[in-house]
Amino acid sequence: MKKTVLITGTSSGIGRASVRYFAQQGWNVAATMRSPEKEANRGADSLGTLPNVQLFRLDVQDTASIRQAIADARAAFGGIDVIINNAGYGAVGPFEAATPAQIQQQFDTNVFGVMNVIREILPYFRERRGGSILTVTSMGGLITFPIYSIYHGTKWAVEGFTEALSFELKPFNIRVKNIEPGAIKTDFYDRSQDVLTQPGLTDYDRYVAVTMANSQQAGADAPGPEVVAKTLFDAANDPSDRLRYVSGNSQTRALLFMRRVLPLRWFHGLVKRVVEKGYQA
Numbered sequence: 001m002k003k004t005v006l007i008t009g010t011s012s013g014i015g016r017a018s019v020r021y022f023a024q025q026g027w028n029v030a031a032t033m034r035s036p037e038k039e040a041n042r043g044a045d046s047l048g049t050l051p052n053v054q055l056f057r058l059d060v061q062d063t064a065s066i067r068q069a070i071a072d073a074r075a076a077f078g079g080i081d082v083i084i085n086n087a088g089y090g091a092v093g094p095f096e097a098a099t100p101a102q103i104q105q106q107f108d109t110n111v112f113g114v115m116n117v118i119r120e121i122l123p124y125f126r127e128r129r130g131g132s133i134l135t136v137t138s139m140g141g142l143i144t145f146p147i148y149s150i151y152h153g154t155k156w157a158v159e160g161f162t163e164a165l166s167f168e169l170k171p172f173n174i175r176v177k178n179i180e181p182g183a184i185k186t187d188f189y190d191r192s193q194d195v196l197t198q199p200g201l202t203d204y205d206r207y208v209a210v211t212m213a214n215s216q217q218a219g220a221d222a223p224g225p226e227v228v229a230k231t232l233f234d235a236a237n238d239p240s241d242r243l244r245y246v247s248g249n250s251q252t253r254a255l256l257f258m259r260r261v262l263p264l265r266w267f268h269g270l271v272k273r274v275v276e277k278g279y280q281a
């Protein structure tokens with residue numbers, strides 16, 4: 001019997017690549033997004049044209065839309081085996097430049113959005129005594145980089161939340177798995193970014209210009225989202241209790257390895273050498 005996955009944030013990037021990959025592997029895919037009506041304008045590129053894929057509206061901040069999408073996907077495909085929390089974006093800039101609304105929005109999407117989706121799927125997964133909850137966190141949920149403090153706050157929160165959650169869900173055969181991508185070339189570094197600036201706050205400008213340029217370059221040089229789609233697929237098919245799956249290039253793996261083995265001060269020296277390259281205090 002075909003398996004079914006429901007994925008959030010499939011209008012672009014990792015979510016979109018994952019819809020294609022899971023469908024190619026013969027899975028049913030409930031591709032959810034905030035504005036599915038826009039897919040109609042994408043012609044042959046529309047996800048709706050793929051076999052075994054159906055589109056549903058889902059905004060992770062709108063509980064009713066999550067409930068409806070889950071109900072509709074279950075009705076369309078006869079069940080859901082795996083849910084992928086992918087929707088998210090990054091606020092970038094100095095913390096001091098962020099408004100309370102920007103901080104709230106970042107946590108509403110990346111943290112409370114994930115919790116909203118998990119809360120809505122749990123009664124169903126618990127009743128059927130099975131299911132997998134995959135969440136696209138980030139290597140930024142395990143290490144940090146300059147000018148992404150709020151984003152890291154959200155991803156570290158999700159890492160802690162899901163790790164703890166895995167204990168109580170194990171008796172119900174519900175697997176919790178986090179996928180931690182390194183830099184991946186998507187709209188994350190472009191249209192999805194929330195750049196934090198404040199008129200008159202110029203003291204950070206030189207630091208932000210350098211670190212932002214280096215981060216953007218990392219995004220431009222990064223592998224495409226198909227790499228993460230494959231990791232998600234492997235995790236979805238992994239019956240073990242493994243919690244974390246790193247995804248990305250060799251630099252991603254090297255960084256996470258060094259974070260484990262080096263004292264934090266040395267590790268931060270490495271991060272600075274890369275991200276602050278060209279900056280003079």
Ligand SMILES: NC(=O)c1ccc[n+]([C@@H]2O[C@H](COP(=O)([O-])OP(=O)(O)OC[C@H]3O[C@@H](n4cnc5c(N)ncnc54)[C@H](OP(=O)(O)O)[C@@H]3O)[C@@H](O)[C@H]2O)c1
Nearest residue numbers: 009011012013014059060087088138183184186187188192
């Ligand atoms: N790219 C990277 O380097 C990288 C690295 C590590 C982790 N990640 C994580 O990977 C995930 C996917 O990002 P991406 O790189 O694929 O970037 P992306 O191309 O910008 O995709 C982000 C997706 O999230 C959706 N989204 C945003 N807010 C939403 C909401 N309230 N409800 C539903 N969907 C919403 C966007 O939909 P709209 O079209 O409606 O805006 C878009 O489809 C994010 O969680 C991100 O933090 C990315």
